[in-house]
Amino acid sequence: MLPGFEKHNIAHDKALIARAAVEDFHAEYCAALDGGDIERWPEFFTENCLYRVTEYENVANGFPVGLVYAEGRDMLRDRAVAIARTQMFAPRQMLHFVSNVRILNATDEEIVAQSNYMLLQTLVEGATTMHQAGRLFDRFARNGNVLLLKERQAVYDTAMIANDLAYPV
Secondary structure: OOOOOOOOOOOHHHHHEEEEEEEHHHHHHHHHHOOOOOOHHHHHHEEEEEEEEEEEHHHHHHOOOOOOEEOOOHHHHHHHHHHHHHHOOOEEEEEEEEEEEEEEEEOOOOOEEEEEEEEEEEEEEOHHHHHEEEEEEEEEEEEEEEEEEEEEEEEEEEOOOOOOOOOOO
């Protein structure tokens, strides 16, 4: 478990409302990415966000190293533009699944959640394969009914991943 993502007791009704908000967020986030609207991806984050994709063993051993690391929406924009406009990899369809949302803490300003994710990839001339699977550790900034990611740490389960990991989790 990542530091700061420990389980907290919160009121049941507050947790249900927060879970629904997080699940709605994931539905829109995944729809944008799966629909190929990669340049919209940074809009789901706060200006001063943290985005990291790292391997489970690194987290278990307390190593801060990440395969992908971005601080701030500007770094995410650069990454999104590079992916959308250079396409230095074969055409593909991506399909994100996010499930088992757990609300660890919820206040009027922030929601801390943990979820499972799976990212499938279908190459134009190939079969559908598992691209990555793991857990999301998210901190959402809450502004009324709007959620934005302050922090997303995707922790994938295997040390063996595709060498073309470019697409956002």
